Amino acid sequence: MIDKLEFFIALAKEEHFGRAAEVCGVTQPTLSAGIKQLEEQLGVMLVLRGSRFQGLTPEGMQVLGWARRIVGDSRTMREEMRAARHGLSGRIRIAAIPTALAMVARLTTPFREKHPGVTFSVLSRTSIEVLSLLGNFDVDAGITYLDNEPLGRVISVPLYDERYQLITAVGNPYSDRDKVTWAEISQLPLCLLTPDMQNRRIIDQHLAEAGVQVRPTLESNSMIVLFSHIRTGKWSSIMPLNLAETFGFSEPIRAIPIVEPDASHTVGLVAAPREPHTPLVQALLDEAMALADDFRAHR
Amino acid sequence: MIDKLEFFIALAKEEHFGRAAEVCGVTQPTLSAGIKQLEEQLGVMLVLRGSRFQGLTPEGMQVLGWARRIVGDSRTMREEMRAARHGLSGRIRIAAIPTALAMVARLTTPFREKHPGVTFSVLSRTSIEVLSLLGNFDVDAGITYLDNEPLGRVISVPLYDERYQLITAVGNPYSDRDKVTWAEISQLPLCLLTPDMQNRRIIDQHLAEAGVQVRPTLESNSMIVLFSHIRTGKWSSIMPLNLAETFGFSEPIRAIPIVEPDASHTVGLVAAPREPHTPLVQALLDEAMALADDFRAHR
DNA sequence: GCGCTCGATAGTTTGCGGCGATGATCGACA
DNA sequence: TGTCGATCATCGCCGCAAACTATCGAGCGC
Secondary structure: HHOOOOOHHHHHOHHHHHHHHHOOOOOHHHHHHHHHHHHHHHOOOOEEEOOOOOEEOOHHHHHHHHHHHHHHHHHHHHHHHHHHHHOOOOOEEEOOOHHHHHHHHHHHHHHHHHHOEEEEEEEEOHHHHHHHHOOOOOOOOEEEEEEOOOOOOOEEEEEEEEEEEEEEEEOOOOOOOOEEHHHHOOOOOEEEEEEEEEEEHHOOOOOOOOOOOOOOOOEEEEHHHHHHHHOOOOOEEEEEEHHHHHHHHOOOOEEEEOOOOOOOEEEEEEEOOOOOOHHHHHHHHHHHHHHHHHHHOOO | HHHHHHHHHHHHHOOOHHHHHHOOOOHHHHHHHHHHHHHHHOOOOOEEEEEEEEEEHHHHHHHHHHHHHHHHHHHHOOOHHHHHHOOEEEEEEEEHHHHHHHHHHHHHHHHHOOOOOOOEEEOOOOHHHHHHHHOOOOOEEEEEOOOOOOOOEEEEEEEEEEEEEEEEOOOOOOOOOOOOHOOOOOOOHHHHHEEHHHHHHHHHHHHHHHOOOOOOEEOOHHHHHHHHHHHOOOOOEEEEHHHHHHHHOOEEEEEEEEEEEOOOEEEEEEEEEOOOOHHHHHHHHHHHHHHHHHHHHOO
């Protein structure tokens, strides 16, 4: 029964019988039969069928919610029992926005010291994708902005506040200042994240509020690309304080606080709002709370 | 998989492999194998076995919680789909305390007018049993006191307040009074519910608070027995106002409010705290809220 | 020590689940 | 309009797993 529900979840996600079957590791007729059987047992059509997949019926959407819940609970139960056997073990999948990637180590390192049986899989994704992956149970947790764009149904643990700095080399304009304004920055050749990243949208928003417009001379979705360009001394960028510190820029690179306003945005851990959580997710949430205390203490 | 979980739930309840198997409609070896398989899949022992059932392991208790949840969700899903097909249909099982039995009709009658496909099964039980049945999913809802003894984990909808009256025949002491005190009552030959009923404990409690003791001359767990004795005119009793009104006592029977104090206890509908509820339970809760408004309006 | 209760085990049969092959339907395109 | 490709349903077959009956063995009470 539960496996049929998994078929159904896969079908709803893939929107294609063949691919869903592949995901589930069965052949297409098997999956077809499974869905059909589910429909018979429940006595309602779940899938709109033409000669191809055409979406779920309203009842199908309803059942999808239950299926996710039942399958999720079943997984959680198994994981709880595995934790009872060998202590915490398994893989935690995390999706994080690029500017938070460097922070992940602060979470994973102390976690692994407490729970050596746990391994991690960390993906760099946009904030939109983070939420989408979380919604589809493709990751166990995400790291993204908590206070800017709407999150949807998740639970969250605030970790730290992003504050923004101009990263630029000695000799460039403003390089001797101890602070600059958003308005001033717009004159510089900037390398920034692509606009699908929320960090970029935040920066654009602050620049717009300062009444200026900026056309970055370089865009990338990779912090590594930005970092390597900055190191040449020929490019400037805008980066969160924490991130700049992690990179450890050395001379002649300068990091100058940006004011008017001294903007900040909260970044935190998010997880699906399921109660109770899997032992792994719960432990990660606990770790995140400890880390947040740590940040608060050193501020 | 889900059926194995049902085996496990039945076993935990019956504490006996044979009986649990019977409840599930399978033979004992089948249930045995099912439990064993569950233990293998989860990798932990769930049941303490000597040559007989000796309780669940701690992990077993944990799994039992998940099993209840998963099986419950699965049932709710099916019922939701059945409701989507034929509108609301099926059977609602209600357990109610004896003094509330007459009120059930005020709930069921308007409910059936809205949802003719639904049938009811109403049991008379003690308040303790009501909660126990609810906890074991043997009834869908209960009607009991909300404010006297602890309820445990349930959700509740207050329906009405019980106020107490002396029921007695003309010619008996106090039959001409327009009110009597708890202390005065203790002199009369009373027929009351048995002490396993919370109503009786409430009455005893008020009598004790008035500093008197009572030895009822007749005890029963059936309101019908009490009612028929009262009708002879030879016996008196203490009854909630609502109930006495429902019985419609006629001359020479009098109903006299009892004061010092003018005690009241809230009676309401209770259901298992599962979110969301089955469509049937949800509809019943809605009906109960409407009925509560009705009571408030006519007070 | 005997018998009884309860759960585990063995052996057999049934049925469901999965696969490969094939059919039906619809849309795209010449 | 005819053909092709894609997609899902259907059919027949096979193997395994689950359920049943019958039996065994371990405790426990008398």
